[in-house]
Amino acid sequence: MVFLIISDIYTLFLTGLGCTECPVFTPSALVVKYGDPASVTCDVCQKDCSEDVFGLEHPVGKVTGHGTTMIWTVDRLTEWGISVMCYYNNGAGDQCCSALDLSIYQPPESVSISFVNHTGMMFENQQYTLQCSVQNVAPVQSLTVTFYRGNTALGHLQSNHSEEKKPVNETFTLNINSSREDDGAQYCCEAKLELGPAGPQPPPVVTSEKLNLTLQRKSEKLKVNKIVIYPSETSKTLLTVKKDKSSPVDLCCNVSDSQALCLRLPPESVSISFVNHTGMMFENQQYTLQCSVQNVAPVQSLTVTFYRGNIAKGHLQSNSEQKKPVNETFTLNITPSREDDGAQYWCETKLELGPDGPQRPPVVTSEKLPAIVHYVITITEGDTLHLNCSSVGNPSPSYTWTLPTNSPSYSGSVLTIKSVGFEHEGQYICTVSNTVGTVTKEFNIDVQGECCQILPGKRVTEVQSQYYFTN
Numbered sequence: 001m002v003f004l005i006i007s008d009i010y011t012l013f014l015t016g017l018g019c020t021e022c023p024v025f026t027p028s029a030l031v032v033k034y035g036d037p038a039s040v041t042c043d044v045c046q047k048d049c050s051e052d053v054f055g056l057e058h059p060v061g062k063v064t065g066h067g068t069t070m071i072w073t074v075d076r077l078t079e080w081g082i083s084v085m086c087y088y089n090n091g092a093g094d095q096c097c098s099a100l101d102l103s104i105y106q107p108p109e110s111v112s113i114s115f116v117n118h119t120g121m122m123f124e125n126q127q128y129t130l131q132c133s134v135q136n137v138a139p140v141q142s143l144t145v146t147f148y149r150g151n152t153a154l155g156h157l158q159s160n161h162s163e164e165k166k167p168v169n170e171t172f173t174l175n176i177n178s179s180r181e182d183d184g185a186q187y188c189c190e191a192k193l194e195l196g197p198a199g200p201q202p203p204p205v206v207t208s209e210k211l212n213l214t215l216q217r218k219s220e221k222l223k224v225n226k227i228v229i230y231p232s233e234t235s236k237t238l239l240t241v242k243k244d245k246s247s248p249v250d251l252c253c254n255v256s257d258s259q260a261l262c263l264r265l266p267p268e269s270v271s272i273s274f275v276n277h278t279g280m281m282f283e284n285q286q287y288t289l290q291c292s293v294q295n296v297a298p299v300q301s302l303t304v305t306f307y308r309g310n311i312a313k314g315h316l317q318s319n320s321e322q323k324k325p326v327n328e329t330f331t332l333n334i335t336p337s338r339e340d341d342g343a344q345y346w347c348e349t350k351l352e353l354g355p356d357g358p359q360r361p362p363v364v365t366s367e368k369l370p371a372i373v374h375y376v377i378t379i380t381e382g383d384t385l386h387l388n389c390s391s392v393g394n395p396s397p398s399y400t401w402t403l404p405t406n407s408p409s410y411s412g413s414v415l416t417i418k419s420v421g422f423e424h425e426g427q428y429i430c431t432v433s434n435t436v437g438t439v440t441k442e443f444n445i446d447v448q449g450e451c452c453q454i455l456p457g458k459r460v461t462e463v464q465s466q467y468y469f470t471n
């Protein structure tokens with residue numbers, strides 16, 4: 001046996017000198033799947049075989065044959081990176097040898113596709129990275145990975161592991177820019193082992209599962225719980241919001257370059273008051289009620305209704321063209337009569353947004369404003385007078401009366417004078433209060449002599465004034 005160094009360079013060096021021919025393998029190249037059987041024949045030499053020193057180096061398997069024809073066989077090839085060498089020594093003392101062109105392959109055990117660092121919704125015009133993971137493939141330098149969108153190949157990639165013979169796991173990535181056409185597209189990747197003419201035909205191919213891409217259009221309606229509105233000219237945020245119970249905003253529309261803001265939102269607050277007036281009113285005089293609406297948009301979709309009790313007194317609308325939220329005041333003139341004493345005034349706002357708007361237009365109402373109307377009660381001497389100040393409230397209100405001079409104090413809801421005399425003339429003030437508030441009612445009593453009476457006999461005059469306290 002000759003000591004033989006299995007090194008390609010050294011072997012070539014030895015073979016190159018004085019060797020007129022080299023051992024020949026049949027087939028010339030062997031491509032074997034890991035674990036499969038293999039067999040190759042080596043014809044050591046044709047004419048220059050004067051010496052009888054020859055052989056076939058084989059780390060695995062066995063060699064059979066006769067003379068200078070040797071057959072190497074292996075039942076299961078399960079060694080990576082082995083060399084098989086056939087050699088002889090010629091008459092000139094040179095060693096002539098050939099190495100078998102042997103490659104062992106393993107098709108990918110699995111191929112899978114995914115997005116790198118991304119879960120959840122995907123949007124148009126963004127860059128995403130696709131990743132194709134190939135497991136246990138050898139030799140990786142013969143591998144080509146192709147990404148596909150539908151049937152269109154997007155790019156071929158190869159490994160950088162140029163030397164590795166054993167199976168490896170490798171990941172290949174591809175950046176994609178999402179476009180509208182990607183919505184519903186299917187991506188996949190394919191791993192192909194191209195092992196040359198001696199390899200299996202067609203080459204082994206393993207394809208990943210399909211990855212469905214679903215893009216959210218940015219204009220698509222989204223449910224939100226809270227919206228922060230930046231009502232500035234430079235704000236170009238696109239907001240389209242579906243009505244959501246928990247949202248304070250009922251509808252927003254897109255904000256384009258030309259329209260800084262066209263959000264639609266019900267008034268932040270609505271309140272009612274008198275213009276330039278506080279306290280009691282006098283009969284048959286004109287007063288102005290005002291309904292103040294804050295931060296509403298668009299104000300031209302707003303209808304304001306004034307109410308006295310349950311009766312609508314007038315509908316009003318704005319003349320403003322403003323699209324941004326505004327504060328606006330709506331007014332109504334009233335001329336109260338004594339029947340209006342104790343009545344409650346309030347206003348209601350409704351944002352009517354048409355068919356695209358919420359089914360039930362957002363309604364915001366003001367607090368209730370009680371009307372206190374001052375008038376003079378004329379009563380005949382000797383008649384009975386009931387001043388009824390009883391009011392409704394929660395908690396139950398208490399009453400305090402301020403009476404004309406020389407009268408005892410009183411704290412009931414109804415003040416009764418059995419027989420009215422001239423000494424009873426004057427101002428009776430009933431103060432009704434609870435924790436919610438205090439209302440003061442004045443009764444002004446004018447007593448007429450019996451002489452002026454058209455019909456004789458005693459009568460009872462009842463004056464009633466009722467206020468409401470609610471919270």
Ligand SMILES: *[C@@H]1O[C@H](CO)[C@@H](O)[C@H](O)[C@H]1NC(C)=O
Pocket residue numbers: 116117129
């Ligand atoms: C994925 O995210 C992690 C953590 O943010 C980061 O370290 C990693 O580099 C990212 N990978 C890619 C391929 O962008």
Ligand SMILES: *[C@@H]1O[C@H](CO)[C@@H](O)[C@H](O)[C@H]1NC(C)=O
Pocket residue numbers: 157158159160171172173
């Ligand atoms: C191979 O190397 C190139 C350049 O370094 C790199 O851009 C590419 O991503 C590498 N390929 C793989 C599959 O790692």
Ligand SMILES: *[C@@H]1O[C@H](CO)[C@@H](O)[C@H](O)[C@H]1NC(C)=O
Pocket residue numbers: 135136167168169
């Ligand atoms: C490849 O990945 C699989 C699963 O993660 C693992 O079992 C296997 O050992 C890996 N192979 C190599 C060569 O790293």
Ligand SMILES: *[C@@H]1O[C@H](CO)[C@@H](O)[C@H](O)[C@H]1NC(C)=O
Pocket residue numbers: 127175176177
């Ligand atoms: C994706 O878009 C970015 C920025 O617009 C660009 O730089 C990149 O080349 C695009 N990539 C592909 C694969 O089209």
Ligand SMILES: *[C@@H]1O[C@H](CO)[C@@H](O)[C@H](O)[C@H]1NC(C)=O
Pocket residue numbers: 212
């Ligand atoms: C991807 O889309 C196809 C066809 O539209 C469908 O049959 C398949 O179930 C989808 N796969 C997933 C994971 O959604």
Ligand SMILES: *[C@@H]1O[C@H](CO)[C@@H](O)[C@H](O)[C@H]1NC(C)=O
Pocket residue numbers: 219238254255256
């Ligand atoms: C915003 O609305 C306007 C008018 O309705 C429309 O022309 C425009 O395309 C919309 N902009 C976006 C980004 O959807």
Ligand SMILES: *[C@@H]1O[C@H](CO)[C@@H](O)[C@H](O)[C@H]1NC(C)=O
Pocket residue numbers: 275276
């Ligand atoms: C309220 O009174 C002020 C001062 O008396 C007056 O300037 C203003 O015009 C009045 N407002 C209305 C709405 O009448």
Ligand SMILES: *[C@@H]1O[C@H](CO)[C@@H](O)[C@H](O)[C@H]1NC(C)=O
Pocket residue numbers: 294295325326327
């Ligand atoms: C409306 O009034 C409120 C309170 O006075 C104020 O904070 C807000 O800035 C006003 N809004 C507009 C649009 O004038």
Ligand SMILES: *[C@@H]1O[C@H](CO)[C@@H](O)[C@H](O)[C@H]1NC(C)=O
Pocket residue numbers: 386388389390414462464466
């Ligand atoms: C006072 O007025 C209230 C409310 O109208 C009524 O219920 C009550 O009976 C009146 N009391 C008297 C003594 O007339």
